Amino acid sequence: MAENLQEQMYQRLREGLLAGRFEPGEALKLRDLAARWGTSPMPVRGALQRLVAEGALEGEPQRSVRVPVITAERLIQLYQVRLSLEGMAAEEGARRLDAAGREQLHACTERMAAALARRDAQGYLYDNSQFHLTLYRASGNPVLLRLIESLWLQAGPLFNRLFRETDLSLFNDFHQHCLDALDQGDPAAARQAIEQDLLHFRSILLGLFEEAVE
Amino acid sequence: MAENLQEQMYQRLREGLLAGRFEPGEALKLRDLAARWGTSPMPVRGALQRLVAEGALEGEPQRSVRVPVITAERLIQLYQVRLSLEGMAAEEGARRLDAAGREQLHACTERMAAALARRDAQGYLYDNSQFHLTLYRASGNPVLLRLIESLWLQAGPLFNRLFRETDLSLFNDFHQHCLDALDQGDPAAARQAIEQDLLHFRSILLGLFEEAVE
DNA sequence: TTGACAGCCCTGTGATCACAAAACAATGAT
DNA sequence: ATCATTGTTTTGTGATCACAGGGCTGTCAA
Incomplete structure (x- = not known):
């Protein structure tokens, strides 16, 4: 396996994003993803925030992270x-x-x-x-x-x-x-x-x- | 003040980085920064990881985040x-x-x-x-x-x-x-x-x- | 004196809990 | 019937704790 969970989550999300498995506008929720991958919300949070920092997802401060809608x-x-x-x-x-x-x-x-x-x-x-x-x-x-x-x-x-x-x-x-x-x-x-x-x-x-x- | 602590930590680190207040090669340690700013290590972790994602800091998986040395x-x-x-x-x-x-x-x-x-x-x-x-x-x-x-x-x-x-x-x-x-x-x-x-x-x-x- | 090994400490990571704000739904008034 | 309002649920955030891996130091043997 990989080094740490957060990295694994990041790779999965990135892969899914590149393959277009997420609907534009869809809200990615911490506990949902955590439950689906069988971890605590913590590493998922890190992975999502990293994708936001890279511009792959968009997230306002206290709200759910969303898949951007491309115009x-x-x-x-x-x-x-x-x-x-x-x-x-x-x-x-x-x-x-x-x-x-x-x-x-x-x-x-x-x-x-x-x-x-x-x-x-x-x-x-x-x-x-x-x-x-x-x-x-x-x-x-x-x-x-x-x-x-x-x-x-x-x-x-x-x-x-x-x-x-x-x-x-x-x-x-x-x-x-x-x-x-x-x-x-x-x-x-x-x-x-x-x-x-x-x-x-x-x-x-x-x-x-x-x-x-x- | 701002919305959430992580954002504040990010802004402070970013500002310090742009002002060149950190030495190249210096290791930025979670608990140190957390103690200095009077928070738990958690928001600092998020802020540092965000800076790593943006390429402003470099951090290998399980090791301390470092200020990059520019050649x-x-x-x-x-x-x-x-x-x-x-x-x-x-x-x-x-x-x-x-x-x-x-x-x-x-x-x-x-x-x-x-x-x-x-x-x-x-x-x-x-x-x-x-x-x-x-x-x-x-x-x-x-x-x-x-x-x-x-x-x-x-x-x-x-x-x-x-x-x-x-x-x-x-x-x-x-x-x-x-x-x-x-x-x-x-x-x-x-x-x-x-x-x-x-x-x-x-x-x-x-x-x-x-x-x-x- | 120098090299290797063992122990401790330091540091990042992940889980669980507590909390606040936002989203949602139901209920009420107009 | 529609809109505002309130109460409940959901969801991200921050703190604390437990753990594991790396690095450093001190000690012992060659």
């Missing part, structure tokens, strides 16, 4: 920052990525193609995140990495809707462009490919909002 | 991200800032000049932060703002050295350039001014490291 406006704001941060991480990562890292990225894209073929959105998204993460990690900037992960967590609650409502054919593949750029040693092109990928994803997510308005 | 490498990484994020916030803020906001910025620069004249580094830095904050706030992007504040907190422990060791004549003033750009309605120029300001600050801080090596 289209907030989604745009989120992606404005993601574009800047992940663009930088991609460019810097492209400069420093070694052969082993490139191999990992190739493996990821192959698995993504396979997942796409078998219409497995969840698998696709998982390897997608792995692809981005390993590239960004190569940038060697932990400050940057922490912020990016924080942003991913904030977008998490939207992904459950992707699983259900999205046509898989919408998933385009800018990762191949990125790989080509990496093999040619062109960091600027790698950055551009990543930014294109993010923009494409953003438009898909924004599309979900327009459907919801109807 | 030159980490400083460079920090400023790489600050440059990108605050540049974006400045440009967007410049686009949306209204007349009242511009008035506040003018007041800030006047106070900064006054502080400089009376050799008050602390006062200068305070109004400096206010200047940046009001400009960034005008960007209307809370996601961005949260990340920037998180980065400021990470650089906090360095500022106490500025108070003591730095020649005030080193403080240059790129804020006037920024104001000019704002009055002319030129967001790109405003961004450039802010970036110049950050780079200048960065070189001052890096200078402190070279002294320390001797």
